[in-house]
Amino acid sequence: VEGFRSISPAEFFYRNRQMAGFGNPTQSVYSAVRELVENSLDACEDAQRIPQIRIAIDNQSSDILSIKVADNGSGLPYQHVPEAFGRVLYGSKYDQKQKRGTFGLGVTMAVLYGQITTDSSVVVHTQNSSGPGRVYSLLIDVEENMPIIESEREQVRSDDGTTVTIKLRGDLKRARERVVEYIRLTTIASPHAVIELDFGGSEMIKVGGWSKRVPEVPIPSKPHPRSADLEILRRLITKSPSKKLHDFLVDSFQQVGSRTASRFLKFLGLDSSARIESLSRADISRLSTSLQRFDGFGRPDSRCLSPVGEEAFLLSVRSLFSPSWILYSKQKPSEWQGNPFFAEGVIALGSKFPNVDTPTLYRFTNKVPLLYDANDDVMTKIMRRLNWKRYGFSGPLPVALFMHFGSTKVPYRAAGKQSLAHMIEIETAVTGLIRTLGRALRKQAGRRDQSRRDARK
Amino acid sequence: VEGFRSISPAEFFYRNRQMAGFGNPTQSVYSAVRELVENSLDACEDAQRIPQIRIAIDNQSSDILSIKVADNGSGLPYQHVPEAFGRVLYGSKYDQKQKRGTFGLGVTMAVLYGQITTDSSVVVHTQNSSGPGRVYSLLIDVEENMPIIESEREQVRSDDGTTVTIKLRGDLKRARERVVEYIRLTTIASPHAVIELDFGGSEMIKVGGWSKRVPEVPIPSKPHPRSADLEILRRLITKSPSKKLHDFLVDSFQQVGSRTASRFLKFLGLDSSARIESLSRADISRLSTSLQRFDGFGRPDSRCLSPVGEEAFLLSVRSLFSPSWILYSKQKPSEWQGNPFFAEGVIALGSKFPNVDTPTLYRFTNKVPLLYDANDDVMTKIMRRLNWKRYGFSGPLPVALFMHFGSTKVPYRAAGKQSLAHMIEIETAVTGLIRTLGRALRKQAGRRDQSRRDARK
Numbered sequence: 001v002e003g004f005r006s007i008s009p010a011e012f013f014y015r016n017r018q019m020a021g022f023g024n025p026t027q028s029v030y031s032a033v034r035e036l037v038e039n040s041l042d043a044c045e046d047a048q049r050i051p052q053i054r055i056a057i058d059n060q061s062s063d064i065l066s067i068k069v070a071d072n073g074s075g076l077p078y079q080h081v082p083e084a085f086g087r088v089l090y091g092s093k094y095d096q097k098q099k100r101g102t103f104g105l106g107v108t109m110a111v112l113y114g115q116i117t118t119d120s121s122v123v124v125h126t127q128n129s130s131g132p133g134r135v136y137s138l139l140i141d142v143e144e145n146m147p148i149i150e151s152e153r154e155q156v157r158s159d160d161g162t163t164v165t166i167k168l169r170g171d172l173k174r175a176r177e178r179v180v181e182y183i184r185l186t187t188i189a190s191p192h193a194v195i196e197l198d199f200g201g202s203e204m205i206k207v208g209g210w211s212k213r214v215p216e217v218p219i220p221s222k223p224h225p226r227s228a229d230l231e232i233l234r235r236l237i238t239k240s241p242s243k244k245l246h247d248f249l250v251d252s253f254q255q256v257g258s259r260t261a262s263r264f265l266k267f268l269g270l271d272s273s274a275r276i277e278s279l280s281r282a283d284i285s286r287l288s289t290s291l292q293r294f295d296g297f298g299r300p301d302s303r304c305l306s307p308v309g310e311e312a313f314l315l316s317v318r319s320l321f322s323p324s325w326i327l328y329s330k331q332k333p334s335e336w337q338g339n340p341f342f343a344e345g346v347i348a349l350g351s352k353f354p355n356v357d358t359p360t361l362y363r364f365t366n367k368v369p370l371l372y373d374a375n376d377d378v379m380t381k382i383m384r385r386l387n388w389k390r391y392g393f394s395g396p397l398p399v400a401l402f403m404h405f406g407s408t409k410v411p412y413r414a415a416g417k418q419s420l421a422h423m424i425e426i427e428t429a430v431t432g433l434i435r436t437l438g439r440a441l442r443k444q445a446g447r448r449d450q451s452r453r454d455a456r457k
Numbered sequence: 458v459e460g461f462r463s464i465s466p467a468e469f470f471y472r473n474r475q476m477a478g479f480g481n482p483t484q485s486v487y488s489a490v491r492e493l494v495e496n497s498l499d500a501c502e503d504a505q506r507i508p509q510i511r512i513a514i515d516n517q518s519s520d521i522l523s524i525k526v527a528d529n530g531s532g533l534p535y536q537h538v539p540e541a542f543g544r545v546l547y548g549s550k551y552d553q554k555q556k557r558g559t560f561g562l563g564v565t566m567a568v569l570y571g572q573i574t575t576d577s578s579v580v581v582h583t584q585n586s587s588g589p590g591r592v593y594s595l596l597i598d599v600e601e602n603m604p605i606i607e608s609e610r611e612q613v614r615s616d617d618g619t620t621v622t623i624k625l626r627g628d629l630k631r632a633r634e635r636v637v638e639y640i641r642l643t644t645i646a647s648p649h650a651v652i653e654l655d656f657g658g659s660e661m662i663k664v665g666g667w668s669k670r671v672p673e674v675p676i677p678s679k680p681h682p683r684s685a686d687l688e689i690l691r692r693l694i695t696k697s698p699s700k701k702l703h704d705f706l707v708d709s710f711q712q713v714g715s716r717t718a719s720r721f722l723k724f725l726g727l728d729s730s731a732r733i734e735s736l737s738r739a740d741i742s743r744l745s746t747s748l749q750r751f752d753g754f755g756r757p758d759s760r761c762l763s764p765v766g767e768e769a770f771l772l773s774v775r776s777l778f779s780p781s782w783i784l785y786s787k788q789k790p791s792e793w794q795g796n797p798f799f800a801e802g803v804i805a806l807g808s809k810f811p812n813v814d815t816p817t818l819y820r821f822t823n824k825v826p827l828l829y830d831a832n833d834d835v836m837t838k839i840m841r842r843l844n845w846k847r848y849g850f851s852g853p854l855p856v857a858l859f860m861h862f863g864s865t866k867v868p869y870r871a872a873g874k875q876s877l878a879h880m881i882e883i884e885t886a887v888t889g890l891i892r893t894l895g896r897a898l899r900k901q902a903g904r905r906d907q908s909r910r911d912a913r914k
């Protein structure tokens with residue numbers, strides 16, 4: 001019998017890097033750019049600044065690329081840089097509000113991929129408001145899941161923010177189109193961001209800045225009772241074991257007012273003034289089940305969410321695609337397993353879109369465009385389920401659908417964050433949104449046909 | 458700025474359990490059964506015994522199920538039971554040969570899901586050849602990724618092997634059909650396995666035992682040079698730093714004979730008798746790149762692989778589906794990024810298959826049937842890419858395609874192991890296999906049409 005042992009999470013994602021988007025030399029270039037830009041946009045959001053992001057991709061030899069992304073974000077606290085970039089499952093985004101990053105994995109995967117394909121360390125130059133900037137040169141010890149600091153020194157940077165340089169093996173020829181598309185689509189969900197993409201030749205692409213307004217930063221929220229599985233409940237109990245049960249519920253969860261808590265506990269046959277540490281294991285189990293099923297709690301607070309919103313969404317799609325007709329819609333915020341979410345979208349008609357029998361679908365989650373793994377994504381499945389002949393498609397039409405899902409927790413199918421898993425509440429909201437947009441298209445297509453008939457007369 | 462911290466791999470997979478197949482109450486039942494049965498079949502393979510596996514699924518209350526899987530495998534070494542079941546990324550299958558399990562994650566996910574939905578501990582009764590069996594009752598400490606031993610004691614078991622009982626919340630009504638299908642299809646790739654499935658009612662399903670022959674156990678192999686990225690190469694170097702470079706290559710890798718090694722090093726301009734610890738960092742980097750690209754090394758040894766094989770594959774498909782026509786084919790073994798793999802498959806015509814325009818596809822990897830996430834799987838994509846009208850489908854036909862991919866390393870898209878990522882060498886092999894089977898169908902369909910025309914005369 002083979003020996004038993006454990007492996008580090010870095011080892012796991014090294015062995016299975018295709019799960020994180022680093023399986024082949026084309027997608028790896030895209031994934032590296034995407035993980036870096038995503039982090040830059042989150043950092044600019046933290047700093048409440050209009051993002052100015054500069055990406056330089058340099059083809060150093062046949063298939064060795066240098067990817068450098070510079071931002072004007074918050075910068076990192078210096079003592080956290082080595083682990084942020086050199087340790088898997090380490091980060092600052094584990095709280096309950098909508099952001100692009102979530103795992104503490106993304107940039108470390110890019111560093112890892114660069115290291116195993118080119119033996120290069122990542123260079124991180126960051127400056128925050130606490131003092132002059134620092135430059136780190138880092139490697140990752142995969143078996144231990146720890147950073148190796150090759151060098152670090154003080155170096156002032158022109159402004160607060162971060163510049164990350166990664167050297168990796170990649171197929172730039174094939175990846176280029178994907179990277180350009182990713183950057184353009186990023187400005188749809190973040191219309192205030194100004195992004196420059198420089199391929200080292202004569203070509204420099206500049207996009208974004210469609211809007212001048214910095215979006216409001218979402219506010220972290222308490223968990224909703226519907227998310228209270230036993231693990232979450234136990235942790236809340238451990239934090240304040242001597243609280244009275246009634247106060248515990250009101251203080252630990254959102255949407256649990258004093259009277260609702262009393263009514264709920266009465267219905268459960270539990271004593272409001274009992275200390276929670278006195279609850280039996282069976283009571284805790286029953287409490288967990290009932291919190292998740294009781295229908296008397298309000299819908300989750302959506303201030304932890306950050307949709308693009310009608311004005312900005314229409315503005316950015318118009319700026320990029322100049323559609324002849326466009327419409328925005330947004331579903332009422334909802335929740336999946338207690339996690340607040342929204343679904344918003346735009347449908348557009350225009351000559352820049354290909355003529356198709358079902359709309360060209362552009363997917364976004366938490367303000368990030370998704371370019372891979374479309375076929376099992378719940379958004380794609382629902383879009384294909386509609387009979388588009390009943391929604392204006394008597395023949396091919398130049399129509400595109402832009403769908404944005406945002407949540408404090410996105411149910412990604414895999415660590416590469418390219419595809420949404422199937423959750424019944426999300427399916428319901430996305431279906432409602434697509435039908436609303438489809439009906440608007442049908443009305444518009446009707447008008448279009450009518451005006452053509454009138455024109456012929 | 459939010460606090461920086463790390464999370465354990467158990468915490469990561471708890472938060473993102475949909476990536477491992479535990480996102481909703483229907484798929485969770487299927488995933489739990491699948492992870493348990495997969496482990497039982499691997500254990501029987503280690504013990505070189507004909508698997509006798511008994512699955513009992515008991516509906517204890519509206520949506521609480523007890524899932525119990527008993528096998529006659531090798532059992533576990535007693536000291537490893539707590540971590541095997543109560544720690545994520547801990548297992549015995551990290552070596553280089555084909556097996557069903559690979560991550561050290563599967564069963565712990567089922568334990569975790571059961572624990573957070575029903576507060577139950579997993580009960581593991583195992584016995585191995587070293588002494589009388591032991592029963593463990595375990596929970597998992599998610600934040601620490603460590604097992605919690607609720608109880609353990611000696612308890613003799615009727616035979617060597619393992620019985621695992623997990624209580625979880627699930628939708629048995631919806632999951633039942635998937636579980637039955639999974640068990641039936643499992644006997645296609647493991648035709649010697651006898652599996653009983655008992656739903657606690659009057660219904661007891663017994664399948665398998667189509668073949669009486671225990672398949673040969675695969676032999677672990679040395680890495681192939683084409684897999685020598687810098688991480689792998691560094692680890693090999695660290696194991697034997699004072700070896701001469703020539704001997705290092707011949708001893709560390711498969712398919713590197715003495716003369717090939719000399720020729721390769723001459724071509725690289727490196728000294729065969731230099732000690733590897735004396736190599737510069739640049740030389741190691743060059744060595745890694747060249748090992749992966751040199752075309753003078755032989756194809757990988759395929760004794761680390763375990764295909765079903767023609768005889769067993771035809772026997773099991775016939776036993777389950779009684780096709781009127783059936784054909785087997787297997788591609789020459791190949792490698793993807795240095796990992797040996799095979800692609801084998803069967804095409805069958807028969808009234809038990811639905812009439813379709815493209816064949817009903819049954820996918821298998823490393824002897825495990827895949828029932829979810831078909832649409833982005835490379836096998837599905839290639840099958841849909843073929844123009845089946847040119848392969849005998851002048852109209853709908855009752856045709857099914859059974860495709861089995863096996864490798865020392867399977868490039869799964871996500872931790873739930875339901876879908877294969879896109880790798881160019883795998884695409885090539887699967888395309889070749891599907892075309893071979895398609896051409897055979899075309900010939901057969903031609904004969905069928907001809908014999909119908911003859912019959913009408």
Ligand SMILES: Nc1ncnc2c1ncn2[C@@H]1O[C@H](COP(=O)(O)OP(=O)(O)OP(=O)(O)O)[C@@H](O)[C@H]1O
Nearest residue numbers: 039043084091092093101102103104105106107162
């Ligand atoms: N450009 C940047 N500016 C400021 N902070 C950054 C930047 N890049 C990374 N960080 C910090 O490093 C941490 C780790 O980044 P990483 O991309 O690995 O994880 P993440 O963004 O938290 O989650 P995900 O894996 O989903 O991307 C982040 O949480 C963030 O705090």
Ligand SMILES: Nc1ncnc2c1ncn2[C@@H]1O[C@H](COP(=O)(O)OP(=O)(O)OP(=O)(O)O)[C@@H](O)[C@H]1O
Nearest residue numbers: 496500541548549550558559560561562563564619
């Ligand atoms: N029924 C069993 N009989 C013998 N050993 C078992 C059994 N079930 C689990 N094990 C042992 O426990 C370990 C952990 O199991 P687990 O399913 O978590 O991981 P794995 O099978 O190694 O990989 P994967 O995550 O891909 O399933 C296995 O590697 C195996 O050694």
Ligand SMILES: [Mg+2]
Nearest residue numbers: 039101106107
């Ligand atoms: Mg990130």
Ligand SMILES: [Mg+2]
Nearest residue numbers: 496558563564
């Ligand atoms: Mg397993």
